[in-house]
Amino acid sequence: MSGPMWAKSAQKAFLFSLVSSRLRGTDSLSGLLPVPRRPIIDMSYSAHFIDFKGSSIASRMKKVVVNKLSPKFREAASVQTVPVPTPADADLLVRNRFVGINASDINYSAGRYDPTVQPPFDAGFEGIGEVVGLGLTASSRFTMGDTVAYFSSGAFAEYSVVPAKESVPVPSAKPEFLTLLVSGATAYIALKRLGDLAKGETVLVTAAAGGTGQFAVQFAKQAGCHVIGTCSSNEKAAFLKSIGCDRPINYKAEDLAKTLKTEYPEGIDVVYESVGGSTLELAVNCLAKKGRLIVIGFISGYQSASGIPKFRGATLPVKLLQKSASIRGFFLPHFISDYKEALTQMMQMFATGKLMCEVDYGDLAQEGRFVGLESVFRAVDYMYAGKNLGKVVVEVAPPSNSSSKL
Template sequence: MSSLAWARSGGRAGSVLGWGRRGTGALSGVHPSARRFIIDLSYSAHFMDFKGSSIPSSMKKLVVTKLSPNFRDAVRTQTVAVPTPGDSDLLVRNRFVGINASDINYSAGRYDPSLKPPFDAGFEGIGEVVGLGLSASSRYTIGDTVAYFGSGAFAEYTVVPAKESVPVPAVKPEFLTLLVSGATAYIALKRLGDLTKGETVLITAAAGGTGQFAVQFAKKAGCHVIGTCSSNEKAGFLKSLGCDRAINYTTEDLAKILRKEYPHGIDVVYESVGGSVLELAVNSLAKKGRLIVIGFISGYQTASGVPSFRGGTLPVKLLQKSASIRGFFLPHFLSDYREALDSMMQMYAKGELVCEVDCGDLAQGGKFMGLESVFQAVDYMYAGKNLGKVVVEVTPPTVSNSKL
């Protein structure tokens, strides 16, 4: 790594966070230009992992090479040079990356039609800082642990703007669950749910990455919570979170249960499945009910990405109940992001929030280890086998070779 010039730019798309830890200015008395191409090696402690964890000259990353909702068809593993951080960037050695249902929306080009392949895949990661630019060293140092929410996470190393990094106490996958899944549930229910104590809340795919948090936040608001899931094991997990009625839709009729046990309807629905489940949710709304659409995973693997929905009478149904349907897309609510993350971090630290992680220990191929297992992890999630947030361990813990 001695030949690397640590001020060379390492490109990365996405700008979602504004996070710093030790101020925002450059080092005292130093006025770096936008890009330094010659580095005084006396500053090497600021730029290189001097603690003994060698940085290789090349790495693997996952790249979308063609647009397709079939993740295996769209994405390829490439070996490239390890990127170098710019003046205000961090080089993060990814330990864990999170799998999201929308990974295939991204690989299909649905989020930004102007984005053409090739482009990097993955939304979120957590790991150690192993390199950084001069300005970034005013807030971070080698060995710091950070998480981030942005593109290019499916890689062994990722360059992340320092201002978009989230300092975390340790490289634990539980913190990774909060970045997208937890934040989605927290902000959506707070801003769009208008939860009131005593109301009835239905959460679909409740044992999944974001559903687990929706259950907990609705219970904290004093609501009666119904959660749908696909197995008795998941139903047991939901009950352990405080879910009042866990419905295993593979053995129970969801529509009949809602009609029989909740004849007055559902006040709030946190919905991520789409299609027939969305239709049922609309029909089950109570007067002044609110339905929050946070996704429609049942259609993501289709060509259009949207499941069939019979909405011809939707205006009448909403009018008759003074009900509403509200859409939620996390990047539209970034002004709420920092407060949400701070609050969830505090709850987790106090033992008040469960962050269930599924690393594939019970998957057919075993635990999700190494970047190549991202493909298996995506398949695993879409097969509905996960309990909690699906996470891949990209690299093993750092073992220092330092003799000091």
């Protein structure tokens, strides 16, 4: 998720009112990924269809709550045990199987999205899991056992109440689907709308082996471009090669500025930039004539007090003018009209093996795989240490073995 000022209202307006209303029913996405349907037996509105015959829902659950505003996630949040919530008429109760870790979890815990929201508030943005309860209105489109993915505040929990209209039906609880909702969509739309990619152009992707960078590499390559990707290890460089990156650059082993100047003396046509600070300065200096630099975030500053990395931009107007170049900011909620097409295309590519969605479960982390809500803190640290390859996810719970007949 890009950008430091994701307003809560923008969240609500952004993904789910769009996705559910346009992608459900007879939409081509539903046809591509059919979900087996089962009849609802319990028609008791007052029970909200929660876990028919009470077979598998616990009375209490764990969730991550922000108790104080701070960009230091461990300082800001804690795991609390609370009653499992009851879904309202138009809601789903989702037993989370996986939750996604985003760079902007730090921005959220620091109170940068909506200054009017004060602690305590629930943390986390993305989840995928099984519908185990729902309201009467919600039952017109979902039923028990459906698998859904969603992007909504409060995802770092064992159970989440999510409005049915803000839920995306998916065929299984694979965390790969989480990678498409925001990370994939950001890369797809930003490059299509702001990149103006042309076959044969040179594209630079910073943090290329990360959650959104992996998609920018693949989409630029599919457009017929020569793709350069920055990364921090030889393992990541090998991964980038495997998804089509022409020139991975391990900036810990090579001088990035020198390499770009030597190997690409004519400059870079398009830069997909998410790091900020000195990396952004270098990207500006490397732009070709009529080059386009797309800013989708600046993670290098998120853990600072301001959330913004230092940038020496005094000569920026001159540099842009001399090259007829441009810097373009990308904020996903401003492009909701493009979302349906983006998600549909990515789902089709993933289903046909034309798009790789790399997920990092933390198997190589010092304390092992990220399992259980307590692992959220390790997962955030792991990502900010630059150790992840692909999208970082936490396995909240094992697959359900419910004996419910619904």
